[in-house]
Amino acid sequence: MDGNDSASLSARRKRTRDQVLAILAQHSSGLTRAGLSRMTGLSASAISDCVASLRSSGLVAESAAGTGGATGRGRRATVISLVNDEGVVVGIDFGHAHVTAAVATTTGELLERRADVLDVDHRPGPVMDVAAELARSCVERSGHTMDDVLGIAAGIPGPLDIRTQVVRPPTILSDWVGLAPAAELARRLGHPVTIGNDADMGARGEQAYGAARGLEDFLYIKASHGIGAGIVIGGRPYRGATGIAGEIGHTQIPDAVNWCRCGSRGCLETVVSITTVRRQLAHVLATHQTALDESAIPPLFELSDNPAAARVLTEAGRTVGRVLADLVNCLNPAALVLGGELGSAGEPFAAGIRESVARYAQPASAQAAEVITGQLGAEAEVRGAVAAAVAATRQRLTAVS
Known part of the structure; x- marks a missing residue:
């Protein structure tokens, strides 16, 4: 196998892992291998290889299904589910007139949410302070500490250059121009932050949890x-x-x-x-x-x-x-x-x-x-930030494994 074939196989396996993880993140009770194959469109052998890789990485667990899950000659089906990490993720949504923070499990279950009404467009420094305080408060009220945080993501209501992670000039959020929101939040919260546009986060929220x-x-x-x-x-x-x-x-x-x-x-x-x-x-x-x-x-x-x-x-x-x-x-x-x-x-x-x-x-x-x-209304963007934090966490854990 030459280098191109090997790279193509590696990319295909990564897409399969990402697809399976995304499906499992939406089904907290888990899915059988047959269910995963049906929902992803992947072959039984591809699912089997993927599950084996994810189990060795510690990302999923396999357990016996309840009654009624027998297959073949009385063999009971098994259920694949994401490992419930003890940590949590944080999602932050910056609107033009509000900031919302939420804490969730790595399966996307919301544990705590807080919001504040303020002028986001013209005071980026104080707004970042408020966002960080809301996030820390949510983590504490959920019964966790910042040491338990596995990932953080945020959405902003303006143009962000994905190459530099800096807010673009010269129009929307003019007082934010030149600011690197991810770096600013990371400095305040002590964790890396995934950043994106608020509409993109809204799309992600509805895709993961909504319509x-x-x-x-x-x-x-x-x-x-x-x-x-x-x-x-x-x-x-x-x-x-x-x-x-x-x-x-x-x-x-x-x-x-x-x-x-x-x-x-x-x-x-x-x-x-x-x-x-x-x-x-x-x-x-x-x-x-x-x-x-x-x-x-x-x-x-x-x-x-x-x-x-x-x-x-x-x-x-x-x-x-x-x-x-x-x-x-x-x-x-x-x-x-x-x-x-x-x-x-x-x-x-x-x-x-x-x-x-x-x-x-x-x-x-x-x-x-x-x-x-x-379906998510005003929660779409912050739920999308949660989904982005979960995905970033899964990607990091997969890469490490």
């Missing part, structure tokens, strides 16, 4: 103060050459003229954002006797039955859907998973997106792309 489970090709749309897309192709996140793929909030909208924070006019997020939509809702929900303050608007999903509010949300969906239709034509995803405050607004927003995708995307691609609301 995108089992999907190989989908877009996660985080529609909130900004609008970004987490792109998953072939089961893996697509980040582009430098890590800033998916910044759809800065797509130009015809006839839109408002200035955007990126320095351009007419970007999607100047027309559709949670701030803009709340302002519109405050106007249509006001009575001739009483003006309505934006802060008094109830959660958007409670407004679906209000005809005027539903019109606002549907029109917002149509505008976002016009941009998504081009992505549907280019990428042919199986689903558009909606997240963020707007994405969680319910059927009117989703219906507007469906309408535009059906109208502007090619019919075959539009028919293939199901528009669905995410």
